Amino acid sequence: MRIHKSPIRTCRVLLSIAFVMVLAGCAGYVPGRQAYWDEQVDRMCEADGGTRIFEVMELPPHQYRLLLNRYGKLDVPGDDDDSRDVPVTRTEQTAIIHDANPRVWKYTLNVVRKSDRRILGTQVIYARVGGDFHSPAHESSYSCPKQSPNLFAATVKQRREAK
Numbered sequence: 001m002r003i004h005k006s007p008i009r010t011c012r013v014l015l016s017i018a019f020v021m022v023l024a025g026c027a028g029y030v031p032g033r034q035a036y037w038d039e040q041v042d043r044m045c046e047a048d049g050g051t052r053i054f055e056v057m058e059l060p061p062h063q064y065r066l067l068l069n070r071y072g073k074l075d076v077p078g079d080d081d082d083s084r085d086v087p088v089t090r091t092e093q094t095a096i097i098h099d100a101n102p103r104v105w106k107y108t109l110n111v112v113r114k115s116d117r118r119i120l121g122t123q124v125i126y127a128r129v130g131g132d133f134h135s136p137a138h139e140s141s142y143s144c145p146k147q148s149p150n151l152f153a154a155t156v157k158q159r160r161e162a163k
Contacts, residue, residue: 102131
């Protein structure tokens with residue numbers, strides 16, 4: 001009965017473990033990286049994430065209809081879209097927070113009144129994608145807040161016409 005394992009076998013096992021750790025590190029996967037960035041996303045989201053409405057703009061039916069897309073949904077055009085004569089526009093900004101694996105960013109959407117450039121409402125979303133071991137599967141993702149109201153519908157309403 002042999003109690004001690006051979007030193008060669010122990011060395012092989014240790015080398016195999018080291019190889020797997022190096023391979024995982026080279027592939028961009030470090031255990032805990034996703035958890036760290038998910039925690040950072042939650043922290044940043046708690047500070048300034050979510051939807052804030054500063055003012056609700058009521059539009060007459062003919063102006064409100066200009067903001068409807070082909071499916072009948074409210075769709076505020078971008079600030080650079082001068083093709084429609086609408087009273088409000090949207091601005092979008094994406095700020096990269098971490099441009100490696102995982103990728104983390106802050107997305108800001110504003111609804112702006114054209115006449116005075118006042119921001120009627122803003123929505124801030126933080127997101128993380130990746131940090132996984134490389135595989136053919138889709139990368140994991142995480143974002144905050146989990147649910148956000150429709151910023152367009154919250155800031156722009158159709159005025160009821162008096163009969």
